[in-house]
Amino acid sequence: MINFYSYINGVLTQCEAPSAGCWVSVVDPTPQEVRELIEDYGIDSGFVKSALDEEESSRIEREDEQTLVIIDTPVSAVDEDRTKNFYTLPMGIIVTDDYVFTISIRETQIINEATRGGIRNLRPDFKTRFVLQLLLRISALFLTYLKQIDKISSAAEQELHDAMKNELLMQLLALEKSLVYFSTSLKANEATIEKIFRGRVIKLYDEDQDLLEDVLIEMKQAIEMSSIYTGILSSMMDGFSSIISNNQNIVMWRLTIVTIILQVPNIMFAFYGINTDDIPFNYTWVALSLTAFLTGLTAFVLLKWKKKNK
Template sequence: MISYFKTVGSELTRLSKPEPGCWVSVVEPTPDEVNVLIEQYGLDRDFVRSSLDEEESSRVEREENQTLIIVDTAVAEKQDETFLFYTLPVGIITTAQYVFTISLKHCPVIDAIENGAIRNLQTMHKTRFVLLLLMRITAGFVQYLKQIDKISYHIEKQLSVAMKNKELVQILGLEKSLVYFSTSLKANNITLEKILRGRVMKLYEEDQDLLEDVLVEVKQATEMTKIYTGILSVMVDAFASVIANNQNTVMSRLTVITIIMAIPTMVFSFYGMNTAHLPVPDTWFPTLISVMVTVAVASFLFRNKNK
């Protein structure tokens, strides 16, 4: 789908057709729409394909009068009772008249900007528009990192009673998400530093200050990722130990029950055999012996349970 937006006054307005200085948002484009981008708007074919490649890494490239910036953005999807976090590349292509954002799937950041999440956004100022977009993408990482921290805290509260692998699998999924985040943030940081040198895009003083703020935000998100990764690694080890201890406790209880239940069986087995000269071959005697021995053994086991 191709959508057109332009700042009119101080508000972002959706257009029915493109105008100079507008933002062209491309999400989940069809093959026909891809051809329109290449043939009608003259976008570089390789730039468009790279923007739609799910495995494309973050980078910046310039070809004639077009500049391509590919950055990874954080995405969250709810699966079963938990969230799956991963990253998705978004291509930003600037030309003489337009700014294009191309995404293979729906991206929360792009959707938020289309709904006016950034105030006083000027689509005519292409460089500042791109930098504000990069700031919003980086802020998305921080937002999802905080969600990961809350989810891990909720799982941690269940540690003391956990005897299943469900919580452990959830933590492993969060660790996997943090690996994605860490790799993407490092790649984004390299791309932003290349832009900061001013060789790819012309930066004014205000633009340079904004880009430096974006870099600070990226470094903060990177540090948060490292901290949460360390916390989750410790939690996984502790979680595995807790599960093993809980299982051992259950097994010990089952063992005690098995021993206690075996005593009456042993006594009545002796009296059930066709053997002569058994003491007091009456029904009440083996029953009394079974009860007395069972009570004695049970008392001994439970008294020494916590020693």
């Protein structure tokens, strides 16, 4: 799907046809739309393929008066088992003489916010500022999702203190994996932004310097938060792993005590069940009393020994 947006009367407005200085939003394009981008708009075919590659890493490249910026954007999703996952998807930003293109394999929150006016003063005719504003919003969204990860892990930790549930453990594992994705993408994004900061690929104006510095600060803050949350979540998972192992040992110990106690009646009844007249005190009441006494004594000794070794 290809949509066109221009800054008209102070508002980002969708247009029927492209005009100079407009933003061309491309989301999950069909093969025909891909050919249209290459043939009608003259976009480098390699740039289009890179922007639509889900495994493409963040980078910046310039070719024939066209600049490609691939940036990883954060995405959240809920699985069928209601486990919340966070991951990243690459989004390509291509700057040409006439237009600014954003190309992504699926619609993301960044695109939704931009098209609905969620990003203030977003003007595609100021191409450099437009790119930097998108990068700043992406950095802010990383921080928002990192805070959500922290809240979800804290809530899961409180629930796990009360009862160990597989669903909560799976949620923590999903969050741990999400933080790995975020950390990797954020570091790649930081390298791309620092390359922009040097001003060799995208022309920077004096009024854009402060905005670019804000982008870089937000990205570094997101990297630091991701590193902190990764360490906390890793320690939490190690702690709960030890708790689960300890609980399993306690259960096995209890089952062992029950098994030993139940063996006493089996031994006594087997002994008095021998088909011979030479067994001393060969009376039913003696067998039952002796069994009850030995079972109680065994239980008392084992429980006393357990408390002593706690």
